[in-house]
Amino acid sequence: MNTKVALLKCKDYDSELVYNKIKEAISLIFGNNQVFKKGERILLKPNLLAPDPPEKATTTHPVIFESIARILLENDVKVYYGDSPAFHKLSKTAEITGIADVAKKLNLILADFETRKKVIYKNAVQNKVFEIAKGVLEVDGIISLPKLKTHGLTLMTGAIKNQFGCIPGKIKAGFHAKLDDLEEFSQMLVDLTMFLRPRLYIMDAIYAMEGNGPRRGHPVNLGVLLVSTDPVAIDAVASQIIGLNPEEVMPTIKGFQSGLGNIENITILGEDIYKVGKKFALPRYKGNYNLIPSPIRKIIKNYLFPRPIINYKKCIRCYECYKICPTNPKSIKINENKLPEYNYKTCIRCYCCQETCPEGAITIKLKFL
The missing domain is CATH 3.30.70.20 (Alpha-Beta Plaits)
Structure with a gap:
């Protein structure tokens, strides 16, 4: 079965440009099918790694966040948002990244990412027990808003890894201690994403990050947005754009092997992948x-x-x-x-x-x- 990934040029963060591009991408993926139902509770899950301003390209840009929130509100959807930063408080991180201002302007609801709830996922390949932020479990669906960046551990961070922020606070660091092998850690990310099953992934690659990512690399104006319902496919396309073979990115490999999504038979809608690509500097030697x-x-x-x-x-x-x-x-x-x-x-x-x-x-x- 073919998987669709919308790949659209978007040169900058002009609010109307981004809004229209995301609407176009959703139309390319879903056609005339209804995507959101009136009264649904949808959680927007941006990447809010750290309290850095948007121009650092550390986090999902607030214009991406605002654009999809506007689309949801136009469909009479109840919009929630949240993330669990690696170290800092969400309130401070959301303020500095510009997310808090958008949420205030649009009256979005901050989901509970402080309280955690134990869940059991019997169909998991490896990790059958998670503690998930309560707010994530109280909505009808999730829209994941990853930022395309290089990453010290996984080489690239994108759609699959973005759900790691649904695990509250310092619990995340404990997974590194328990799963100190890249293959095991990547499988955990895949099991988590298979449990949460976001409805849609909108990847911010207008400005991506190369080099010493995921926080202190260099912003690169790739000028594209990627949209898909398949996290494996969108990560596979993103990795090719920055000069990586999808099989070099362990979460992508494990996602494909586990049936989370495809790295084969991907239909790219919009731009030619080879015309928008740029070989990124990586944070480490990728090895074999x-x-x-x-x-x-x-x-x-x-x-x-x-x-x-x-x-x-x-x-x-x-x-x-x-x-x-x-x-x-x-x-x-x-x-x-x-x-x-x-x-x-x-x-x-x-x-x-x-x-x-x-x-x-x-x-x-x-x-x-």
Whole structure:
């Protein structure tokens, strides 16, 4: 069965341009079929990783958020929104990213992302138990609004990984400690997405991020929007746009293998993928780790896998890297000079430290021992 991915040019964040492009994309995907029902409760789930302004390209742009919210309100849908940032409070993150201003203007409802509820997903391949934000479970449907970025752990973050924010707060870091192998972690993301089943994915790639993503990379004006009902297909197309083979992105592989979506027989509606692509700089050497059996990967990880490195000239001693480290005991200590220092023997290469560093002081480098 063919899967549709709408790929439309959208040069900037002009509000009417984005609004019309999203409407066009939805029409390309669904035709004349009704997408939203009057009175439905729909949750908008943007990527709100950290409290960075929109021009940093860390988070879903507020114009994307506003445009789909307007479309929903025009269809008499009750619109909720929320996310669980990696480290900071949602209120602060939503304010700085511009999401809070849009929500206030349109009278959108902030969903409960503080309270968590245990759920059991019997059809999961690996993770059958999750603790999900209560607000996610109280709506009739989800629209996922991922931001296209490079990522230290998964190489690329997009539609599949965006649902990780439906798990409240610091619980997320615990998954890295329990699932310290990329294949296992990726399977968890797929199981979570299979349970939540967002109705639609609208990927913000007008300005994407390359390099030291997902927080301190460089914004790149790709000038496109991607829309689909299939998270595997949209991630596969997105990865090709930035110069990655979909099979190099573990969540995409696991999603396809688990039946979450397609990487084959994808119909791209709109632009030619090869005319909008740009090879992105990656946060780490991508290697061929996917080809190494999982038990062997775990043994050689500390010797051959890229490691996080601190640039002490940029370090401001905020210790967010220390606070977010999920291992017990922590793989980062504060040394006699009051600087964070790694214990690479216990570091699990989850790269949470690199992801949350507000100064971009942590990069990922390959170092053979």
